[in-house]
Amino acid sequence: MRNALTLNGNTALLTRANPLAKFSGVLLITVVLALSIDWVSASVALGFELLLFPLAGLTLGLLWQRGWPLILAAAVGGWSTAILAADRGRILLDVGVWSISEGSLQLGVGFLLRGLAIALPAVLLMSCTDPTDLADALAQQAKLPHRFVLGTLAAMRLVGLMAEEWQTIGMARRARGVGSHGNPGQRLRAMLGQSFGLLVQAVRRASRLAVTMEARGFGGAQRTWARKATFSRLDAWVVLGGLLIAGTAMASAIGAGTWNMVFLAQQ
Template identity: 40%
Template sequence: MDARPESSRPASPSWFVAKVNPVARVIGALLMCIPMFFSLDVVSAGSALAIELVLLWIGGVAPWTALRRTWPVWIAALGSLLSVTLYGSASGAVLLDWGWIHVTEGSVYYGVATAVRVGAIAVPSVILALGLDPTDLADGLVQILRCPSRFVYGGLAGMRMFTLLQEDWRALGLSRRSRGLGDGNAVGRALSQAFGLLVVSIRRATRLATAMEARGFGGDTPLSRVRVSALHPIDAVFCVICVAIPLVALGLALATGTWHFAFSL
């Protein structure tokens, strides 16, 4: 009677990150990525990316695996490289001058720095987000950060309901066709079906709100917890590592004299 069988939850590809509390993951990602927004040079971005790949390798994610799992990031980095190189701030020797396109040594340098910085910020963020269970994150936000339970669990339930929209759309389409209403104008049919989907979503949201109020969400009575979310020493170690990565990268840039404030271009 006391057993509560649950399906296995997703886990991070890194054995170390899988042991970190979801709230610590979010805080650590912010501590690691925000300082990198203020620097635009190859040394800080490149050293940060290299340190991150090495640490991920130690944590069980090989560098080629991390790069393969984050391939959309590198497409965005390539776009940043091209845009900054072709249309960025001109400085140094001119390599190509054609209409609005001015390619200089400075624009090429900052284009490469921007692309590497995109990778240094996005790669660890994507790896940390993989296997992050939304329910565990919601429990941590409520129990550790003391966020309003009504807002957090309401948002979680709303995210879960997004997965039902496709099935609702299909069911509404079959229902309309069975009544002979699906053979008219395609635009009108889509608008009418979208309105029906809106009505279904509002009704479901109303039932969900009533059920949450009945279970005490948003009230003054303390709620019992099925899962207890707490911070452990490994979470502190993780946050220290996340702070150390940008500090080391920016320190190397300052020591070599290559640091450049990102918003001074």
């Protein structure tokens, strides 16, 4: 995580902000984007989000490396919406099985942009937030139960290990000639077997971690903190920035006449 938390050798600005403040800012943006399916509000929010990524120490390369599953999911969702939505307006493409009209294309583009605008803040939040800082904030300021906080911390710490474990299992299986050849069905069965192996390793690792944490007194009634979680002026600006992005996106869509409530669009 060091590359994402530092920028040119210095701590990135958003890295120093309180995790709860960053979560609040992301939540404000997400709520507004979840209300409408138009492309204007999503485009405005997405433009602001891309400007914030350098403040989190992220480059486009790191953005793609960390968020490519979400980016591809948004692209597939936008395309599916464009070809499956009811035709409205002039037909732009008709191949018999499916067609794309002006209305369905606008809906698909809105879904694509909205998916990206919702996913990228999550990537930003996870990339510029230290798991220990998040756990401290959840326990000290959000007053969440210790077991929930420790479980969240352990899960975030194990995400990177699971990725490495997946590669290790894959290389071990390929060394035995499993999963490196065959038809698509055989490759799919090999991938499912590798997924089951990763699940077994995850359960074993979680069990060992739980026993270790219990033996060291985690989750006890009385706790002390090595670092005090506090709110600063920077945190206020982070929350205000999230509110500003959300408000600007909504106002832009309403002003352009494209604001389209989700529950109304589905009727």
